[in-house]
Amino acid sequence: MHYHAPITEKVFWIGTNDRKTERFENYLPLPQGVAYNSYLINDEKTCIIDTVDFSTAGLFIEKINGILKGKALNYIIVNHMEPDHSGSLGEVMAHFPEAKLIGNVITLKMIKAFIPDFDEAKFICIKEGDKLSLGHHTLTFAMVPMVHWPESMVTYDITDKILFSNDAFGSFGTLDGGIFDDEINFSFYEDEMRRYYSNIVGKYGPQVLNAINKLGGLEIKYICPSHGILWRKDISVVINHFANWASFTPExxxxxxxxxxxxxxxxxxxxxxxxxxxxxxxxxxxxxxxxxxxxxxxxxxxxxxxxxxxxxxxxxxxxxxxxxxxxxxxxxxxxxxxxxxxxxxxxxxxxxxxxxxxxxxxxxxxxxxxxxxxxxxxxxxxxxxxxxxxxxxxxxxxxxxxx
CATH class of the missing domain: 3.40.50.360 (Flavodoxin domain)
Structure with a gap:
């Protein structure tokens, strides 16, 4: 039995929890661990949005297989190439060689830097506003450079109004049972969310505010970041926190x-x-x-x-x-x-x-x-x-x- 969680009918959280790694980026303590969030859309065409750190790749592959049950994996969207998101990318590609990778022009350069023998024929280069149909679901993409790497982008599910937000709106801390904001006590995570923002993203406040403004016109029913809590009830809470931190507004x-x-x-x-x-x-x-x-x-x-x-x-x-x-x-x-x-x-x-x-x-x-x-x-x-x-x-x- 492989624990995954439905977000909507065809969209699943397939992330992993890391309670072993002592330091994030090898210098930030993780006393409460960290979650590597990844998502799978099981439509006519199937799609994974980001992968997980290599240390939990085995469990991650099991979770994918537990949902697909032999069905082909068609796409892997790479919102961010930092190894805590992409460390298991090579492992996933080996298990699902038919899958195409989707990213922007800078993403491709970074994939080749981390995986020198990557076959460019497997890469689909997208730009701002491009759309990808999976059948029932249609995805689109927005670039959020320097939030907090130059290739960073977000994916938006037009059908279910889900923002897969990459490192924006993320947090330290594992997901210990509950994954949504209405399933957990947010005060338990609040300090770890601020510590995550101030130490990981904090230099790029103007870029964060630009991203929030860019995404402000979207109807968002779910925010699904690459680390930490998923949001579906009090979405304004996490947006306001990040907006205040990005503008150096004290709490x-x-x-x-x-x-x-x-x-x-x-x-x-x-x-x-x-x-x-x-x-x-x-x-x-x-x-x-x-x-x-x-x-x-x-x-x-x-x-x-x-x-x-x-x-x-x-x-x-x-x-x-x-x-x-x-x-x-x-x-x-x-x-x-x-x-x-x-x-x-x-x-x-x-x-x-x-x-x-x-x-x-x-x-x-x-x-x-x-x-x-x-x-x-x-x-x-x-x-x-x-x-x-x-x-x-x-x-x-x-x-x-x-x-």
């Missing part, structure tokens, strides 16, 4: 304090700021030691909250090493629409605070809300007052936005 009033410390003095400074924030009525305060917590979780909370306060010990005249990667990624993603506070610690020549200030200068969408504070060793009473001023200024900014 809640709150502050992330993240620091790098060698021997604890910078951590003391973070605690002073946090306590003063609480005294001033800020309830959502997250403090992270950048040496301990994986940066993907810190970045996710930075996307969630309006306030960000960064502290660094000086290390070889520079920002503390574990903070450098975090700042680089935030800069690369173009973080904006956040209030920023800066603090740190030094003994002689400094560098930590100076490096954070350079980071802020490179991102005009950040508003520095108070003078930076840089202690020399143990924070003095005067340092403490200055740290409290950062907290007070942040609290005032946040409270001024309350409705």
């Amino acid at each position: 809640e009033e709150g502050v992330v304090i993240v620091y790098g410390t060698l021997y604890g003095t910078t951590a003391k400074m973070a605690n002073v700021i946090a306590r003063e924030l609480a005294w001033n009525g800020i309830k959502n305060i997250k403090i992270y030691d950048a040496s301990k917590t994986d940066h993907s979780y810190i970045i996710s909370d930075i996307w969630k909250y309006k306030g960000l306060i960064i502290g660094s010990a000086a290390h070889n005249n520079d920002v503390y090493p574990v903070l450098q990667g975090l700042l680089h990624k935030l800069k690369n993603y173009g973080l904006k629409n956040r209030y920023l506070g800066i603090f740190g610690n030094m003994l002689w020549s400094g560098g930590g605070v100076r490096g954070i200030q350079a980071f802020a200068d490179a991102l005009p969408g950040l508003e520095v809300i108070a003078d930076a504070v840089e202690a020399k060793g143990e924070p003095t009473p005067d340092d403490q007052r200055k740290l409290e001023n950062i907290a007070k200024a942040m609290a005032e900014k946040l409270k001024s936005e309350r409705q």
